[in-house]
Amino acid sequence: MAPDLRVKAVVRPPRQGGGESDRGEAVDSDEEWVDSAAESSGTSSSTGTGSSTSKQRRSDASGTLHTTQSGEEPVVIAPPPEKTEFDSWGALDAYLKAYSAETYQSFRVRTNNKVTTRNKKIQDCGSTKPLVPEEWVYYSKTFVCTSAGMYKPRGKGKRKRQESRALDCDVQINACVQVTDSAAAVPTFGLRITAARLEHNHLLSKHSFEHYPHIRTAMEPELAGTVSELVKAGAKKKRILQFIHENSSCNPTSQDVHNLVRKLKKQTHTTQTSAKRLKQWMAEFTDEPGNVGGVFVDSVHDKTVATCITLQTKHMREIFDRFPEVVMIDATH
Known part of the structure; x- marks a missing residue:
């Protein structure tokens, strides 16, 4: 049976405890992977009957978004990634590209931690954890929705921005290099998706996905x-x-x-400086058999300035050898 990739819509469950302050907290890369769709299934079943009285339907290529009469913030839950283990960061990037095209999501890298930084922390604290091989380059990355964050106006308010892609969407995917075989004498490392929060606060449609600049x-x-x-x-x-x-x-x-x-x-049409063009031309000129050239420089006010340029072609040198008593100089001052 083929997996169901349709986007499901439920109502965002009320947040407990910290309120708005908990919203900006990032998911730890070392956490185990959690299916956000499974966590919200209970809430979606309990609110389904209440939303049937008054619904506003907005069609898109992936599913239907429902808003409740009470005006609670709707949530669009994207299907979780089917593959969570990879051999390299390139394989993860390729999978996320295909996964984004199937589910109409768009991700960007928000933060990344390098292997050198991770190994330094392990050595400084005296931990017994194995060091991550440096060929991985990056130890962890956090991918966020392209609508993450809030728009911060930098103008004086004379021309207010009418629209912005930043919608404070808190969707993110965490990937981390971890030990895959701890029982082995030499630890084997692999790349895993350790956490996936997939509750969007905006529509996921084919129309909007195809109009992202990096897609179109x-x-x-x-x-x-x-x-x-x-x-x-x-x-x-x-x-x-x-x-x-x-x-x-x-x-x-x-x-x-x-x-x-x-x-x-x-x-x-990227233009080079005159000094670079002269150096390149002189190198090409002297590469010809028999040609001789040179650039004389001097220091003027702590700057290196070309003061004299000499050029002799092969034919000029042959003529001078035949008639040494005649010297002809073509100079430009």
């Missing part, structure tokens, strides 16, 4: 190379946008194409 502009390497050639050939932005729509599944806007063209032009 995700082009294949072959297509990106073709677009780069079109930019070099002077193709118009409208034609480039049409080409991308016809040859890929991504859906960039005209502004995305404008930014892409500007980025490609900046990479292509």
Whole structure:
């Protein structure tokens, strides 16, 4: 039987104890993995009858969101990841990319702890825990929803921001490098998802997912190379946008194409300083057999300044050897 990947909607259970202060606390990476959908199943069954009297239905590609008459904050619970153990951080990134596309979630890395920092803590406190191999590079990472955090205005209020992606969504996934075989003489390490909080306070829909900038502009390497050639050939932005729509599944806007063209032009026409261009040209000139050149520099006000540049081609040297009594100098001051 195929797994049910539809998004389920329930009402957020009331928080006990600390209230709002507990909301910002991060889940410890060393905790065991907990299925948030299972924790909220009891609450969803108890509130289902009350919400049947007055419901506001908003359709999306993954499921239906229900809001209760009492006005309590709705919660959209995404299905938990089916795979929780990985061989590398690259394998985890690839799985999260596929998992996000299936469930219409978008994650970003909020924090990461390196292996060197973790091993230093173990050594400083005199712990008997085995040191994490340095080839892992990162000991743990915390992935949060792209709608996490709150918008902090930095202006003076003259032009208020009308919308923001930051919705204070507290969804996060913790991954950590742990010992997978503690009984072995030499400990074996593996990457595990240690905690997953998947209660979103916003809709999860295919429409909103496909309009995230990193999704709608995700082009294949072959297509990106073709677009780069079109930019070099002077193709118009409208034609480039049409080409991308016809040859890929991504859906960039005209502004995305404008930014892409500007980025490609900046990479292509990056100008070097005159000193670097002179050094590169002199190296290419002297690589030719028979050519001789040099740059004389002097220190002026604690700065190295080129004062004289000499150039002699192979033909010039041959003529001078034949007619040494005639000296011709072409100089520019």
